[in-house]
Amino acid sequence: MxxxxxxxxxxxxxxxxxxxxxxxxxxxxxxxxxxxxxxxxxxxxxxxxxxxxxxxxxxxxxxxxxxxxxxTLKLFGLAQLHAPVRRLVSYATPLMRELAETSQQANQLVVFDRGSAVVIAQQEAPDYWGISIRVGSHISLFDTGSGHVLLAFRSPEERQMMISEHLRSTDKPPQSPEFFARLDQIRERGYEMMASMQTAGVFNLSTPVLGSDGKAIAALSIPYITLVNAPQAPDITRTTELLLAATEKLSQLAGSTVKQAK
Incomplete structure (x- = not known):
């Protein structure tokens, strides 16, 4: 009593x-x-x-x-700021380091947080040249490979909620039917490959880190540049394969049993 x-x-x-x-x-x-x-x-x-x-x-x-x-996904975004994100980064760090060495490219890990795609970890390229994005940077859902992947590997209802939150935090217009068709293509293919809309000469390679429910909990991305002074560096096709292999390992550590595209 x-x-x-x-x-x-x-x-x-x-x-x-x-x-x-x-x-x-x-x-x-x-x-x-x-x-x-x-x-x-x-x-x-x-x-x-x-x-x-x-x-x-x-x-x-x-x-x-x-x-x-x-x-909305606000509670999901708040949860990303605590232990699950730290655990994900701890799992990802050695894989990201290995990926940078084998691909000779920089890479970054991105999650959705309150309307934005947010960089939570990044790995520099091992040599002189590479494109890096600072940890904590907020990037667009609409015109980045990471943003596309985070949207593509979510249900249509979750996509709409993410986009609604993004529109409230930016002045970008709603997206066209062609944009949603592209997301479906990315989901079927298993990754995004697109010319950067921010930096000339860079291609965004992005793949999903999948949770146990098969949905993207993060995106692992490489801003790919052609290294003319490193003729033995992997080409863009091989780099995509290395990226897919790294995210499959990370997804398994996150509890996913979903096989990713090759």
Whole structure:
């Protein structure tokens, strides 16, 4: 009894209500209306109006269809900042170092975080020349290989949520049907290869690090440059093969059993 009394003494009803909503929405597809949320939680709809408004304004919940509430990926992004990311980087570091040596190219590891693709680890090229992106850099989902891969290896609903969050943090316009068709092609092929839209002469090679559910938890990318002073360096085809092999190893360490394209 004493334990129950202590639990009641330290209750925070508003916090409990917000957590109830988040936990409920996390377990449904397609979202719920305010009335449906109230019914499932056995409460009056009026009890949830202010809480839902605050969750929407803080970016945890969205209303893509006007009257239905769905979770955004903000909680996922927050989770990326803690132990799972540190563990992923610790797994990735030796593989990224080996990849830099065998490919003679720099590489970086990128995750989705609150509307942006964020570099969480990078490995310099072993020799004089290479393209590096600083850890902590925020890069676009729309015009980078890493961004394309992070979107391609997610469900259509998750893609839309990621894009919605990205649009709120940038002034970029919504994407065309051709863009989504490209994402489907990347998923089928297993990787992205595209000319850099930021630096002339660079090709973005990007592959997904897959979790146990077969979805991308990160992208491992090489900004490939042709090394004219290193004739024995792997060409772009061989470099892509090395990149795919590295991400397959990293995906296995992350718990994936999905075979990646070769």
């Amino acid at each position: 004493a334990g129950d009394e202590d639990d009641d003494r330290y209750r925070a009803p508003a916090l409990d209500k917000g957590l109830d909503i988040l936990e409920l929405l996390a377990g449904v597809d397609g979202g719920l209306t305010q009335a449906e949320i109230a019914k499932k939680l056995d409460r009056s709809p009026n009890e949830f109006y202010r809480m839902l408004d605050r969750l929407v304004r803080r970016g945890y919940v969205t209303r893509p269809d006007g009257d239905r509430y769905s979770l």
